[in-house]
Amino acid sequence: xxxxxxxxxxxxxxxxxxRKLIRSIDINSPAGARxxxxxxxxxxxxxxxxxxxxxxxxxxxxxxRDLMVTRRKVRRQQLLSFHQATAAALATYILRxxxxxxxxxxxxxxxxxxxxxxxxxxxxxxxxxxxGIHVNPQLLRHTAAILKRRLEExxxxxxxxxxxxxxxxxxxxxxxAAGDEDLREAFRKPGWVDKI
Numbered sequence: 474x475x476x477x478x479x480x481x482x483x484x485x486x487x488x489x490x491x492r493k494l495i496r497s498i499d500i501n502s503p504a505g506a507r508x509x510x511x512x513x514x515x516x517x518x519x520x521x522x523x524x525x526x527x528x529x530x531x532x533x534x535x536x537x538r539d540l541m542v543t544r545r546k547v548r549r550q551q552l553l554s555f556h557q558a559t560a561a562a563l564a565t566y567i568l569r570x571x572x573x574x575x576x577x578x579x580x581x582x583x584x585x586x587x588x589x590x591x592x593x594x595x596x597x598x599x600x601x602x603x604x605g606i607h608v609n610p611q612l613l614r615h616t617a618a619i620l621k622r623r624l625e626e627x628x629x630x631x632x633x634x635x636x637x638x639x640x641x642x643x644x645x646x647x648x649x650a651a652g653d654e655d656l657r658e659a660f661r662k663p664g665w666v667d668k669i
Contacts, residue, residue, distance in 0.1 A: 482589070483615035483618075483619065484612060484614040484615060485612065485615040485616040485618075485619045485620070486606065486608075488623075489621065492606055493604050493615055494512065494600065494606055494608065495509060495512060495513065495601060495607065496607065497600070498512070498600065500562070500565055502570075503570040503571075504583060505531050506562070506566040507566050507570060507580060507581075507583075508567075508597075508600055509562050509566075510559075510563050510565070510566040510580070511525065511593070511597075512597070512600070512613065513555075513558060513562045513563075514562075514563070515557055515610065515613040515614060516613055516616060516617050516620075517555040517556055517559045517617065518553045518555055518560075518617065519614045519617035519618050519621075519636050520553075520592040520614070521610070521614060522593055522611070523545055523590055523611035523664060524542050524544065524545060524637075525580065525593065526580065526587070526590050527545075527594055527660050528542060528578065528579045528580070529577045529578060529579060530567070530578065530579045531577065532579070533563060533567075533579055535560050535563050537553050538554055538556070538559070538560045539553060539554045539555065540553055541553075542637075542638040551637060553635070558640075558668075561653055571582065573585065573634070574586075580593075581600060592666075593610060594609055594610060597609055597613070614636075615662065617635070618632050618635060618636055626650040631652065
């Protein structure tokens with residue numbers, strides 16, 4: 474029997490694939506700087522495509538490394554933090570390459586227009602194709618949640634909050650995708666009992 478939709482685990486990139494994707498981007502061009510910042514923001518904050526394209530320049534605080542996102546599915550605002558690498562990529566894009574524009578959105582097309590979700594998907598597809606990796610906004614969102622679980626040891630509640638889920642139902646899929654490998658890895662690292 475085929476697995477039900479409920480049993481299907483989210484597809485995601487491995488850490489090595491995510492690193493390969495990021496490292497393939499030359500930030501010494503407007504498109505490269507923008508695209509690297511986009512990918513890092515999604516990998517760090519798990520924003521949905523519409524949340525990313527709707528993100529306003531004045532909603533991002535690089536110095537404090539956080540952004541205020543409007544969660545469209547649950548109709549609320551949420552403050553999300555991001556890491557130094559994302560802050561550096563955003564600073565490079567905003568201060569050096571972001572086009573002058575009357576549009577308030579953070580991410581713009583190269584000619585200064587608002588970035589649509591369709592255009593975002595095309596950008597990510599092209600970046601992925603250049604490295605031999607199929608990439609789309611949802612895949613990066615899944616990757617963010619799963620790698621935060623695996624590599625940063627986030628619990629289910631933090632993952633749910635990151636994803637902006639109103640219930641834990643969908644979050645369980647991400648926790649399962651991180652799976653038994655997490656448990657094995659957790660016991661390979663020194664634990665509190667090793668300090669007795």
